[in-house]
Amino acid sequence: MWKNKLWNxxxxxxxxxxxxxxxxxxxxxxxxxxxxxxxMDEVRRHHENKSALSFKSETKTFRKEDKIKHITTxxxxxxxxxxxxxxxxxxxxxxxxxxxxxxxTVHSLHEDSSLIAVGDExxxxxxxxxxxxxxxxxxxxxxxxxxxxxxxxxxSEQVLVxxxxxxxxxxxxxxxFYNRRLIDRYIIAAEKGDLTPIICINKxxxxxxxxxxxxxxxxxxxxxxxxxxxAETGKGIPTLERTLRxxxxxxxxxxxxxxxxxxxxxxxxxxxxxxxVSQRTWKGRHITTSAIMYPLVKGGFIADxxxxxxxxLWDVNKEEAQFFFHExxxxxxxxxxxxxxxxxxxxxxxIEALNKGEIDSERYQSYVNILESKER
Numbered sequence: 581m582w583k584n585k586l587w588n589x590x591x592x593x594x595x596x597x598x599x600x601x602x603x604x605x606x607x608x609x610x611x612x613x614x615x616x617x618x619x620m621d622e623v624r625r626h627h628e629n630k631s632a633l634s635f636k637s638e639t640k641t642f643r644k645e646d647k648i649k650h651i652t653t654x655x656x657x658x659x660x661x662x663x664x665x666x667x668x669x670x671x672x673x674x675x676x677x678x679x680x681x682x683x684x685t686v687h688s689l690h691e692d693s694s695l696i697a698v699g700d701e702x703x704x705x706x707x708x709x710x711x712x713x714x715x716x717x718x719x720x721x722x723x724x725x726x727x728x729x730x731x732x733x734x735x736s737e738q739v740l741v742x743x744x745x746x747x748x749x750x751x752x753x754x755x756x757f758y759n760r761r762l763i764d765r766y767i768i769a770a771e772k773g774d775l776t777p778i779i780c781i782n783k784x785x786x787x788x789x790x791x792x793x794x795x796x797x798x799x800x801x802x803x804x805x806x807x808x809x810x811a812e813t814g815k816g817i818p819t820l821e822r823t824l825r826x827x828x829x830x831x832x833x834x835x836x837x838x839x840x841x842x843x844x845x846x847x848x849x850x851x852x853x854x855x856x857v858s859q860r861t862w863k864g865r866h867i868t869t870s871a872i873m874y875p876l877v878k879g880g881f882i883a884d885x886x887x888x889x890x891x892x893l894w895d896v897n898k899e900e901a902q903f904f905f906h907e908x909x910x911x912x913x914x915x916x917x918x919x920x921x922x923x924x925x926x927x928x929x930x931i932e933a934l935n936k937g938e939i940d941s942e943r944y945q946s947y948v949n950i951l952e953s954k955e956r
Contacts (some may be wrong), residue, residue, distance in 0.1 A: 653717065657743075658700045660872040666696055666716060667703055676712075679705050683715040692721065692736050697725070697869035698883060699742035699828075714919060726830050726885075727771040729892035737894045740873050741830045741883045744795050747775040748824070748882075750833035750842065753787040758832065764946035765891045766832065767804065768904040772895065775830070778823060779806040782838040782872075785813055798940045811841040821846055826879040835886075843884050848876055898954045902930075907939050925950060 659677065660667040666679045683705070696702065696719055703718035716717060720852035722742040730738045747770040758781060770777035779799055781792055789808060796806045807817030807823060823848065832837045873883045902908050902922060908930050912920065916927025923931075933939045 588805075591894040596694040610928045626693065628685040636864070653703045653705055654714075654731070655701065655703050656696050657786045657873075658696060658702055661698055666698075666702075668702060668714070678704060678706065678712060678714045680714045682715045684719040686716060686719060690719065690739075692728070694737065695719070697722075697739035698873060699725075699744055701743065722774050726769060726775060726832060727773060727894050728769065730782070730896045733824050733894070740832065740885050741873075742884060744775060744828040744830045744881075746824070746827050746829040747773075747777050748780050748831050750780045750831055750837050750839045751776060752780060752783040753781055753785075753792055754783060754838060755786060756834060756836050758837075760942050760945050761949055762834065762891060763799075764943060764952070765893055768893055768950075769891070771904060772893075777804055780805060780820060780842070781808050782807065782811055782842060784808045784815065785810045798943060809842065811838045811845060814845070817842070817845050821876075821878070822842055824876065824880055828873075828881045828883065828905075830883045830885060832885045839884055843874065846876060846882065848877060892951065896950070896954075898951055901947060901950050901954070905943060906946075907943065911939075921951065924952065 590695070591809055656668040656670040656678070658666045658671075659669045660880050664681070666680045666682075668680050670676065670678065674768045680702075682696060687703075688695065696716060700722065701720035702716045703720075704714040704716045707713040722739070724744055725742045726744065727737050727739045730736050735831055747766065749763055749766045749770075751763065752945070763779060767777045769775075776900065779796065784792060792808060799806050804862070805823070807816055807820050809820055811817070820842070831843060833839055871883055871885045873881050875881055898921070902912060908922065911929040912922065914929035915922070915925070917925050920928050920930070922928050925931075930939065933945050934941065
């Protein structure tokens with residue numbers, strides 16, 4: 581299978597690369613029109629000497645040597661990542677993936693963000709001694725992205741997938757039960773990243789379908805498509821396939837909801853491993869360990885991502901959170917106070933609409949939870 585072939589390449593690289601290469605690559609501003617051959621020389625020297633690159637003098641003191649004429653930059657798309665290695669599919673090629681490390685210098689416009697992400701358009705240099713290996717030296721503009729706040733103390737942006745068109749928010753009707761709070765966060769992340777959100781509820785054979793449709797009806801009023809499927813019986817899968825056809829779609833959601841199983845059905849073969857839900861915690865076990873892109877038979881790609889237990893919103897502050905809940909739009913201009921938080925202020929038109937049943941109480945609770953998370 582394609583994935584097994586891909587990981588065999590990766591395993592070979594792990595055996596031959598020196599364990600001493602632990603220096604974190606540095607990025608520089610790509611907006612400057614620097615001499616490409618100069619920084620290529622530094623990338624080659626980093627690769628040969630396994631040493632970090634100093635930026636004290638930047639490109640001004642980079643040496644130009646005759647051997648630089650033999651170094652050619654190629655371009656492609658990152659289609660998978662694993663343990664600080666990236667699998668790049670060269671432009672114009674459907675096979676012959678290149679296993680890449682990050683070069684000593686990576687030219688990128690993305691500050692305070694993931695250096696390289698699946699979906700990125702990158703420039704890379706092949707290793708002349710190992711043509712299936714290379715070094716990434718530049719990252720192109722990210723037109724769209726699915727990102728979250730990094731887990732832990734690091735407050736930087738973690739880009740899960742870039743340059744996609746749609747976000748498929750995959751949840752399960754049960755085992756584990758769908759989480760509307762998480763759905764609402766994904767919808768905000770999609771809007772921030774210029775992605776079209778689509779909700780997919782799997783395992784509908786486990787719950788009364790009418791109850792599921794009634795609970796999800798609020799998203800239809802917001803213009804968000806919801807597709808109900810059963811990977812077990814195949815119900816709804818043709819509808820989902822037509823929705824994804826010809827598009828680049830990110831699959832994301834918690835572990836155990838059936839993302840990989842649905843992906844296998846769409847791809848027509850078992851490209852992804854699947855796992856049972858833990859009986860002790862009733863949470864899915866992580867099977868996909870990193871994002872990976874697969875081509876669909878009738879056109880388009882799906883990018884499967886690891887199951888996420890938490891999804892911290894990136895670059896959304898308390899003051900602007902209300903603007904992502906569009907059911908508030910007709911009401912907040914009518915609030916008594918200009919900077920109303922819609923939680924306790926007298927004369928709040930949003931709270932009044934909530935009390936009248938004009939705003940969904942579950943969606944409103946999602947909004948309050950986001951405000952509270954920003955206070956921690």
